Amino acid sequence: MAEPWCGRAWVFGSDIDTDQIIQTGFLQMFLPDEELGKHAMTIVDPAFAEQVRPGDFMIVGDNFGCGSSREEAVVALKACGISGVLGSSFARIFYRNAIHQGLRAWEVPGIHEEIQAGDRLCVWPSEGRVSVEDGSYEGAFTPLPAFLEDIISVGGLIPYHQQRLQAKRSG
């Protein structure tokens, strides 16, 4: 059994659109990714961007990432260093953008009603399993197929193809 990834949970509600994840105003400033991360989710919870630590998880309700299809919403969350987002459901284009930018998004129906903010979670990505460390909750999700895992594990489509094409050229 592979080692789980463990971290704290940040819990959010449903229908959080990409404008709440990262406001339009910050996009027009052409900030580097790390700076974008400092403004992530500030409308919903100003404490998040200040206190989130690498390895934490986000727990979200239904339809997370709805609204405009801006890929920067994913970039901002990834820049916070979170290990992934566990959500009841995701807006389709956000879910796709997440995979393509190398952010893990796992669909676990109803999870936002079970987890408390600050709970310590453990996630087994390849087994599709999540639990609260004290055993008070167990959830399951479908692990990504290998060809998408390959993309996400190197950080998304851009590095994936860069590395692949470079290897091809030099090989």
Place this chain on the structure above:
Amino acid sequence: MHTLHKTLARAAGVSEVEVGDIIEVTPDFVYFHDTGGPKVMQKFKEMGFDRIVYPDRVACVFDHEVPPNKVSAANQHKELQAFCIDQGVRYYYAKGICHQLIPELGLAGPGMLVMANDSHTTMLGAVGAFATGIGYTEAAATLGTGKNWCKVPPIVRLEIRGRLTDGVMAKDVMLHILQEKGMRWGLYKALEFAGPTVRDLDMDGRMALTNMSIEIAGKAGFIEPDAKTEDFFGSEVYERFASTGAGEPVYDEVAEFNVEGLAPQVACPHTVDNVRPASELEDVPIHQAFIGSCTGGRFEDLEIAARIFKNNRAHPRVKTIVIPNSLNQYRMMVDSGLLDVFLDAGCTVTHSTCGPCTHHHLGLLAGGETCIASSPRNHKGRMGDKDSLVYISSAATVAASAVTGHITDPRPYLKDAVRVPRPAKRAMVSMESA
């Protein structure tokens, strides 16, 4: 398997797919436009790709900001055009809105898997394709590899019954569905529009339904091809698609809607499911009326608007903008005499572009202004200043409102009006890119 699942299975090179499977697919056609295109091109280069693998299955449609209204757009167009020429990809400049133009040119049709960098790609389901919107980064990778992926969606049959009275359009049906189900209902699902009401609709109305599938969060919209689909393409082109074959009528969910006696509907600011009958909104004054867009700028929309404008001028204080959504629709407007009616009524008629639908190009709203539009979206700031308001309705309701200067039920204006027949199809000449 349902037709859509068959399409996905074929594109994945497997004999069967099941709901929830994540499959690798080779799309049959990919397109992008002038606002997403520059990012697609940039990511393509950043990833290190050299050539587009299947250039003959790709198109770039310049439709959002054409001709350019600012120097930055002009420069981007120039670069994107050069990219298309270099890659041997067909492009179309100000010939129509991508979702209208691609099926009109016979580039996509029944049984095809279409992925395009725009959310209203769902519209192509009206001609029997599995069509869905994708992001610009993945669009770039698809150009470079020929492949993308897809999660097999459950299929919902929307069984729609009831006769629509004159002045009540497919758009009203869609707004009614949105009001009943809300904006999240279609998440991850493919929506098949079916039933007697849908069979009765012309291709123009059908396209309005599948176009707005995305407004209800659908991954795809779909209508099973029939004689009207064949008529749309002409039998010669239709034959080319026919080999793929229809699937079975199997569904994961069925939802029924009765639209008998439905009144004209309006989506109020700032969401498309905030829907009320037009007759309850007569006290809302408007400053701009817009007939156009991929949702509501086809012959059917222009014809019903012209019937209302025939004996009624647009209100002098209302900026009334009419935009046929492709060159083909533009020609039909001219050939059938509708252009004269619009000009006599005081409307501004422009070339085919997205225009006021999104705040990119022309017809922007000032703070405090209100627009009624036949386009698909009304979120805050969609058509200009963040303090402007957008109401969404059928082209008929837009035209009647343009006449009175406030939101108006169009039905009384259509009582004695004579319908203008659809003119004969003309060959799509001067279309191929250089």
